[in-house]
Amino acid sequence: MSKRYLRAAALAAAILSALGTPGIAQAGPRASDMPDRVAVKPDANARAALEAAARSTDQSPQRIGGSSMRAAGKCDPLSQAHGSETVICVTPLQSGARPTKAEVSQQTIQPLPDWCYDHAFDDWWATRTQMCMIDAWTVTVTRTVNGVVTPIGGFDYNGYNYSYTSADMSTWASQTEIGMYNPWGDIAGIQVSGASSCTGACINGGADFPSQPVVPGAFPGGEAFFTSTATTRGSEGRASTTLTYYFTKPGATPSTPHDVPTPDVRCDHKLPGNNTVAGCIVYGIAPVMTYSLTTPYPELAAHIRDAQATGIPGSPFGGSPLHRLIDPTLQQRNRDVACPDSLPRPPGKSCDEYPMASTWEGAATGVNNYSWRMIDEAQNSNGGNAMNTFYRNMRLLDWDAFYVGIVP
Template identity: 40%
Template sequence: MWKWPDWCDDHGVANGWYVTRIRGCGVWGYELIVRDSRGRELGRINYLAVGYEHSARDGKRWAYQMALLEVRRSGGAAVAGTKAAGKAKCRKKCKIASGSFPSQSISATKSPYGQFYIDTTINTSRRGQQGSGRGVISWRMTNPRWGSSNSAEVSTSDVRCDTALPGRTRQVGCVNPGYIPEMVYSKTGPYPELAQHIAYAQDEKNLPGKHRTTRYLTRLTDGTKQDRNRNKACPTSRPRPTGKSCDEYPFASTWQGAATGRDGFSWRMIDEGQNRKGGNALNGFFTYNRIIEADRYLVWIKP
């Protein structure tokens, strides 16, 4: 059984998914109730279903596991010998590549589980492709005394696979688009002038993209539109002191930029090296998180 991350246990039974860019986990509460022909309860098993999925930034395959953990039981013989077995299917742009959920006993010391590998069905040989899929694992409880229970199932949140990452358009990768990444700069880090300008733009000019808000920045990959943003915020007519270059916020590579956005913009002359290296760091952030056209993100300025 794959070990799910500790933060999955920290969230407890929430009956929903918590995701990072390439991992997702959730805990659901279930109960199996055994009744006689008159509807009287003979026994029950309370259990948790723990779902865990993880994808790869540089691959077309992702994985999905479901584990069933017994919490308590009552009824003795009515539930003794109960087993669980399941199967998987895919919705939207994916298919089950391999895996199984064989019949296994459930008890305080035995946790049945199923594991499946899932492939995207987008055309990975073409540039600019993307598509989302959801893995679905279903299971039933069985017992020789009473037969089979109703089926239960849990679907993952969307996993998006693409070949649309600028600069790496032939490389497929898969992420959880529901997770909003954050680019982090620090006022005491390697690009302090850049960080100070962004903090000013967010705090004093109320421009979007700030940490802990839902006023997201969205990536713009069209080079012509990026140039329009850059030229409006930092035209060549602005004098550049020696060693300085013009920094714009929101970034030229966003739909919130000076020309493509509607909320205004800020510019400032900052250290040329910090501006260049801070921009390189932003591009690395885009690549690491597979932030493609129109993907949302935030910028967190730390002290």
């Protein structure tokens, strides 16, 4: 077994041991039935390893959507009162105070990726193993007397939402923090607390999101860890997770629970080969395999560049994606069509086909839109090995989309 396999197995075992077997999560809780629950978290080493693994890829983020603002309802103090004259309402802002890494990084549970700040107030952005969203909200405290609703205090806040996983571990984490600004009026005693839930192929470890004061300069929040149930060989499963929080104030009706649903996570144990482990990725992100025109496979890169220039798919710069093909018999058919034995191979050269034989867009399984070229044999072989490593590291299953980018 490889060192990577042993490392991943050990880390997964540590996290699964820490999570234990809490029940499969139910639908998101209401404010009135969000119990105080001791969250089950991995130990510090396993948690750090999970976070480090999530940051280990060099993929650029993509906009994935799924904003919690879709679920934001209108604030109706009269219907929310439930016998209390004072009510807390939460409504969305189109854009909040632009955050900076320096303002937030020292307070966060886990530091947000640098690119998260570049895409503040623009929904969820994600790589294959990380997703982040900074959104903006306003809290208004109202008092109702004789049917007349009067705002008596409030504040704006940014929500710092981050979720991360690993391609060789079956666990992922989500966190949410509140950055308050523009306070006014009677907001004394306001606190925030939360809970976690998940649906699909997942086990919820519970949220570490105790009641905390909401004051300027602090970043109250919480985190939760989840583990996949799709861990047996050949299994695959998707899960959606939610952190739910609400605001309270002495003598006031709490706010309605505010859900922060993340885009889906997909976990599997389906990669081909024997030396694999279960792992998870952000579902719906098409990763990019990059080749350079200078090193170490310049002839391979030049062939792909020229092929994409003719309209063959796969370029991340406006082209349609390629899709992984795992069936070895179909892969061989693609090779036989694009690079038949009848093509002469000059000394030191071998036949390179694009799209690759390991894609559904290949010469036989695609639409007869392909290119071949004789290139340096070592570059062809080693470049192919690099592609196989990319498939494994990105957990690309059959029909998963990806791109091939060519850089100088």
